[in-house]
Amino acid sequence: MKILVTDRDGNKQILEADTSSTLMEIIRDEGIDIEAACGGCCACATCHVYIDDKWLNRIDPIDDDEESMLDQAFDVKKNSRLSCQIHLNEELDGLELELAPE
């Protein structure tokens, strides 16, 4: 499966993904600049991304923990998510997202 990531400079990249990883792990392991300071424990909000609207309803809804952690992020929008909290599945093949500004 593949995901389409727009980085902070506006460059689009297609990444090979697998269902054993979180979205953050796929982005980080590709060497794209995402801080993910807490390593995916929902404790830092530095893996903030915007999910393309057409995909928003297809990913697992946000839980309280993630919503509260987003309080420490800047420029939060309706399609804001913490990428470490998104587990990939086959239905998300083609997922489009954009990294939030630092």
Add this chain to the structure above:
Amino acid sequence: MIEKTDVVIIGAGPVGLFAIFELGLLNISCHVIDNLNKPGGQCAELYPEKPIYDIPSRVSISGQELTDELLAQAKPFKPVYHLSQQVEKIEKLDSNEWLIMTSLNKSIQAKCIVIAAGAGSFVPRKLPIKNIDHLEEKNILYAVRNKSILEGKKILIVGGGDSALDWTNELSKISNVTLMHRRKEFKASPDSVSRMLDLEKNKKLNFLLGQIQGIEDLKNDKIKVIIQNNDEMEDFEVDYLLPFFGLKMELGPIANWGLNLDENLIKVDTEKFETSIPSIFAIGDINIYPGKLKLILSGFHEAALMAQECFKYCFPDKKNIFRYTTSSKELQKKLSST
């Protein structure tokens, strides 16, 4: 006044705390310094309630429980804690000992330094807005050091956690406070939330929904905060802006001490965990060596080996006899002395 001890440990995270114990077993006394106002490092600050499953012999233990147990384990060795201050400078003395200086002007003299600084000091996360550096400590305060300057002023506090709410409740007694958050839900103690809502109801403070989009210097000791709520923009003029977006870790002054670094990590050997400068050690998340894993249990191992080498610096004329805690009478006496 300069205080004296055998070893200064920089960082009271889990690894720094266990180092007190390992050094204590060898009769080495320590002072521990941390930027946070409490011990426990990442465990206490970032995930006090989350479970850790890979501490040997503990099926599960929370970040705060681990901190409490480590503090209790270290207690017999009477460590001296200096909290809420950053180690800013170190200096080699003629006696070959070190002078360690903190942001609160404390000076401590020690034979060895153990850097257990994790990913660096916890510092407030700053607004990602360009060209506002000059307003910091003037109109933008990430921490309140002197409440009295805020008296009677117009203040915008931003955030939804404990710091934001505590300061909102406190400052609304003496200033004209507006609290802004991106939603009307708060991740703070229920008590502070209900106090804040009461104050709002009684018109002792204003609440605004929104996020900061920009900041302009009005050059008259005031700033204009540009606020966005959904698609609406609004300008808000204030004397002070207090943003509370949690803490992040920054290597800080350690970068300037002439240590051999690899990115933001300190290179050490895996026998003694000593840095490129003799008698300065680095253990826990802050160090790097081939095969390093950033795990608490690795840090514990590193602390034990570091202590063996520290002994040589602290007691050059003494022989270090290896003893199990289980069989050493002397140790048991020490451990039960509290």
